[in-house]
Amino acid sequence: MCSRRILHLIRNANPENANRYTHLRWAKVFTQQADRLLTEVVECIGLKLDMLTIYDIYLGQGCDPNVKRVRLMERWVT
Numbered sequence: 001m002c003s004r005r006i007l008h009l010i011r012n013a014n015p016e017n018a019n020r021y022t023h024l025r026w027a028k029v030f031t032q033q034a035d036r037l038l039t040e041v042v043e044c045i046g047l048k049l050d051m052l053t054i055y056d057i058y059l060g061q062g063c064d065p066n067v068k069r070v071r072l073m074e075r076w077v078t
Helices: 004-011 015-020 021-042 051-061
Strands: none
Touching: 004 015, 004 021
């Protein structure tokens, strides 16, 4: 949702080239810059990204919610 809103702003800022901002190209650019955007948003709301906060994010987001999923590498990596 955030990506689409920013793309809409970018297209409005450059209407003569708006059709050249394709979804695939925008997805690549947005993905590459998402960490910087997140840092700006977090700082804007007054949070500081210290190591403990980053660790909590990794702990919460890194765990696969699909408990019963068969994983390809599970036989070799434990």
